[in-house]
Amino acid sequence: MLYNSSLFSQMFSLLSLFFIISLSIVVLKNSRRLVNGLFFLLTIILDLWIFGSFMMISSTYDNQIVFWDRFVYAAVVFWPSLQYHFSLAVTYTDRQRRNLLAFAYTFSFIFLFLSQTDLFVQGIFHYAWGAHTKAQFLHNFFIGAFIFYAVLFFYNLIKKYKSEMSALEKKRLTYYIIGFLVLDVIGGTAFLPAYSIPFYPIFLATPLIFSLVITYAIVYFGLMDIKLIIRRSLVYFFSVISLLVPAYIVISYVYIFHPFYSAPAFVILFFISITLFPRTKGYFYRFSNKYLFSSLYDFNELIYNLNNRLRASLDIKQIFESTIDILLQAFHSQGIAVLYYEEKTGYWTILYNVGFNFDSNKIDLQYATMRKLLIAGKPLDLGRLRNTPPLADKRVLTYLKKINAEILVPVNVEQKKLSSLLIFGPKESEEAYNHNDIRVLESIASEIGISLENALLYRSVTKFNLKLRNEIVKATKKLKEQNESLKQLDKAKDEFIGIASHQLRTPLTGIRWLAELLLKNKEHNLNDKQLNFLRQLNESNQKMIRLVSDLLDVSHIETGRKFDINKDYFYIGDAISEVLKENVFLISTKKLKIINKIPSDLNVWGDREKIKQVWQNLISNATKYSHNNSEIELSFKKDREKQLIFCVRDYGIGIPAEQHDKIFTKFFRANNASLQDGEGTGLGLYIAREIIRAHTGEVWFESVPQKGTRFYFSLPLLTVKKDKKITKITKKKTK
């Protein structure tokens, strides 16, 4: 019985020792903060306590027991002061309680020496499960101080717990209280044998329980922010322990029942342990990932995935949607929401929401407050928020707490302009967000910010485009309407000209014919003067008829009816002779010499009347703008058997170079032409060109001012064979 119980005590204490040492090492790695430093020292005391107790249990001689007990006391005397100091550090009141603290440390140092005297402990009390030194007079003081500071410790923590706002902080305090309660109450039973009260050494397990509680708090609530450190440590320690404990049991068994084989058994176990270690480690690694650190993610991979998604989108909603499932995977949050700030309304629109219970679609989180809360674009952990920042609106915080928001991540665009908020709820595992999470969120937010900026830019460009397009559509519509009304107006004008011309023609013809009848002077009762008047009357009338005819042609061209071209073969020479006859008056007046190189039997394909009109226009122009006593030359040439090119050449005033491109515009008249002849309409060349184009030919000219002008026009030439056949028929017809 003695052996067995001792064996269990030894195992307990070894495990406890192992755990508490592990915890010490873990905390040491993150002991820069005062709380962590103090916690480290506390675990060291526990290390020494358990180590001493283990040695004491394992001792057989009285003087050894006394030695190890005093060793334990040398460490434990610092417990009350360090514990008290720790409670002050956790509650941030260490500066206000300096006197009490100084007293505690002084007490501890005094008892460091006193505990080694016989006035503290003397003699040995043996009991069923071990032995302990007997407490003496001074021991009572120590117990008193121990209880006093333990009570203060719990008082401080409970007081803090009650006033604490942050739920997370409350949870952490709870775990501190539980951990230390276990240590102080159950661990306190270690003092009972000193007063000759036998009690099973359950205290040996307290560091084990304590370590588990604290480790749990570290893993799930980010206690001391050492989650990542503890993961690796846990894996190692569990691997070692899982091998060490069975090995210890086996060795103890062999040692007790087969002492002879203990040495080879030890060697075999050693090799087995070495071989199994990597596998065990792998198993625990997977185990810890799965159950303890399920939300642990690879930072690089997260950012890489996120970047890929973000790069693919220029749409604001899509940007958030594509990031959210990645974030959900990484953090396993109970809720994620994206709020987008609408500058116009001053409200936050919910772009995306899982798990939060917002009361409306638009939320009035005051922008100014948000900006104050989210200084420098850092994510805000509402769980860790101890004091309301100055000037911040408490209602906003209350609201955020009400909806159970835990982390606010600002997304800034355009040089720190807060544009969106990512809101994270608590993790599903109820773990807290650690420093690493916050850092990741911060860099994610900046990535999203860049994408968002691009998207906003794109949106504004698109908006502008749309606006521009609308403007263009509007303007085009207006132009179309204007164009339509102009067309109507133009059509009306053309119709007017058409009707007017028709109506004018009849009376003009009447004048023409009646004047002609009079001019015959059949009765011989008109004198020369009267006949001359009649001739002039006739001439004016002819001019008027031509003008009306021109106007009618123009209206035909303008209304899109073009010309009614009645093509046939005809002798162009005859047509030219007729034109020359009609212009004979001016030709003789100006004493012009006409050189006609066009043979009278030259056959062309076209509308005789229209082509004649072209000649009329070109010859009358040449006549009008020739200098007196000059020549007018009419000629033609064949161009590669494809077309005939006719030319009217004069040696007149020419066309000013700057007006060359306007000469075929209707109603246009060159400056010098107006001076020469006030009556022209500016329609002749326009109509001539339209006629020639209707024959698929072209009109052009070369002109040198004061040297003269050559007008050319082309007419397509048909094959000779056809030419002859049709000529015969035409001749028959005309004769």
Next chain:
Amino acid sequence: MPSTPKKILIVEDDRILASALRAGLEEEGFEVVETHDGLEGLAAAKKYLPDLTLCDISMPKMDGLTMLEQIRQTTWGQYLTVMMLTNLNDKENISLALKNYAFRYFVKSDWDLSQIIQEIKKELKVK
């Protein structure tokens, strides 16, 4: 002068033009019948069977083209010589006239009276 004067029918709603034509033609020894719309013209054509008809197009009661068409549908009118004398010189009118075998198509204002008479003489082989 020919022994029996050739008969010419004028169908022209403008009385001034009609009388000018009539005067010009009578001076040249033609026998002229003057009418002022299509219906009158049609009746006169049937009655006198003229050697040549000068016919305007746009006229009251019946226009020239309709008149021509109706003349061509009769037995007596099939070989009548008809000259269109008009101010409408667009393709549709010309082709309609030619379809009904109008002999010539004149745009009035483009022609001197004497030129027209010349053409008539040419056709009727009168010197």
